[in-house]
Amino acid sequence: MIINFGYVAMSALLQNCSPSKTITVKNLSKVEAADARLFRLNDLAKNNLQNTRRLFLHNTAYDIKVFRLTSKLIPLATHPISCNWNWPKELAADLKSIGDYAKTHNFRISAHPDHFTLLNSPKETVIEAALLDLEYHNQIFLSMGLDSSAKLVLHVGGCYKSKDESIDRFINNFKKLPSPIKNRIILENDDKVYTVKDVLKICQSQKIPMVLDIHHHYCNNIDDDIADYLSAVFETWVNESSPPKIHLSSPKDPKSIRSHADNINLTFFVEFLKKAKRLNSDFDVMIEAKNKDAALLKLLKELKEVPGVSFINQATIEY
DNA sequence: ACCTGTCAAGTCTGG
C-alpha cells in the first residue's frame, strides 16, 4: 500500500513565511479612511498568498503533495468590518496563480474551519456564522480553481446535553447546505464527544467521507480497536478521486494526552501501519504536530529504518 | 530582542 504524507498550514523550517498574518478588529478600526483599511487587508492577504506560494515550492522540493491551507489566509474575511472588501475580486489573480500551481503539481489540498464553525448548534446565529465561514472556505477553493477534491474537514460539533439530538441537528443542517459545500465536507472523529463509531454512522448514512484521527481515537473511544473500523472508514471514500485521509499526532504527555506533541511517536504509527496493512489500501497521512514539516521529515527519516517500508519518493512510502 | 496579555468567532464547567 502507498502512503503519502503531508502537514498543516505552516512551516517550521522556512523563516518569515507565515500564511496567517492578520490584523485585529480593534487596530483596523483605528484606520480612519475606508480605502486605507482596504489597502491594509489586501496587503496582508497578498502577503499570506505569497507565503503560501513559498510553502508550495518548499513542499515540491520535498515531494510533499498533501497539505492543509490555513483558515486565516484572508484576514477578517467573514467579519462585518470587511463587508465592503470584495476580496475574491481583488485577489483573483493571486488565488488563481497558487491554485494553478497546486493543480500542476497534483497537490491534495484541504482546509479545516475553526472550532467555531458548528453545524449542530441549537443557536441559529451560530449556524449562520458557520455557513458564512463555509462559504468563505469554498470561495477560496473556487478562486483557486480547485474542484470538490479540495476538502473541508469538520467535526460533528458540541454535545448540548443530548448526543442523539445533536447528531440529528447536524444531519438536518448538513442536508440543507448548498451542494458545492456539501461535496467538500469530510467529517472527523473528535477527542471528547463524537467517537469513530459515532462519526462513521453519520458518514455512512449521509455519504460523507470520514477522516480518521488516530490520536483522537486514542483519547475518545470505548475500548474499541481502530482496526475494527478501518475497512468501513476507508469505504466512505469509495466515490472520491483522492485516497482516504487520516490524521496523525501524538499525545504531548501522560498528563495532557489530548494536546499535540512536538513530533510523532514512531512506534505508535508503526502499530497503526501493521493494522492498516491487512486492508492493503492506499491512504494519505496528515501530520498534526507542533513541529509541523520538521516533525514530518523526522518521521520520514525514522521510517527508513522500519522493516517493510520502502520509499517511492521523499514523502511517499510503500509498505 | 524578548515577554505578556489579548484577540471575531463556541462550548462546557463550576461558582
Add this chain to the structure above:
DNA sequence: CCAGACTTGACAGGT
C-alpha cells in the same frame, strides 16, 4: 448569570 478553561498563532504594547 458570569468568569475561566480549552487551544492556537500572531498582534501590540511593554521592557
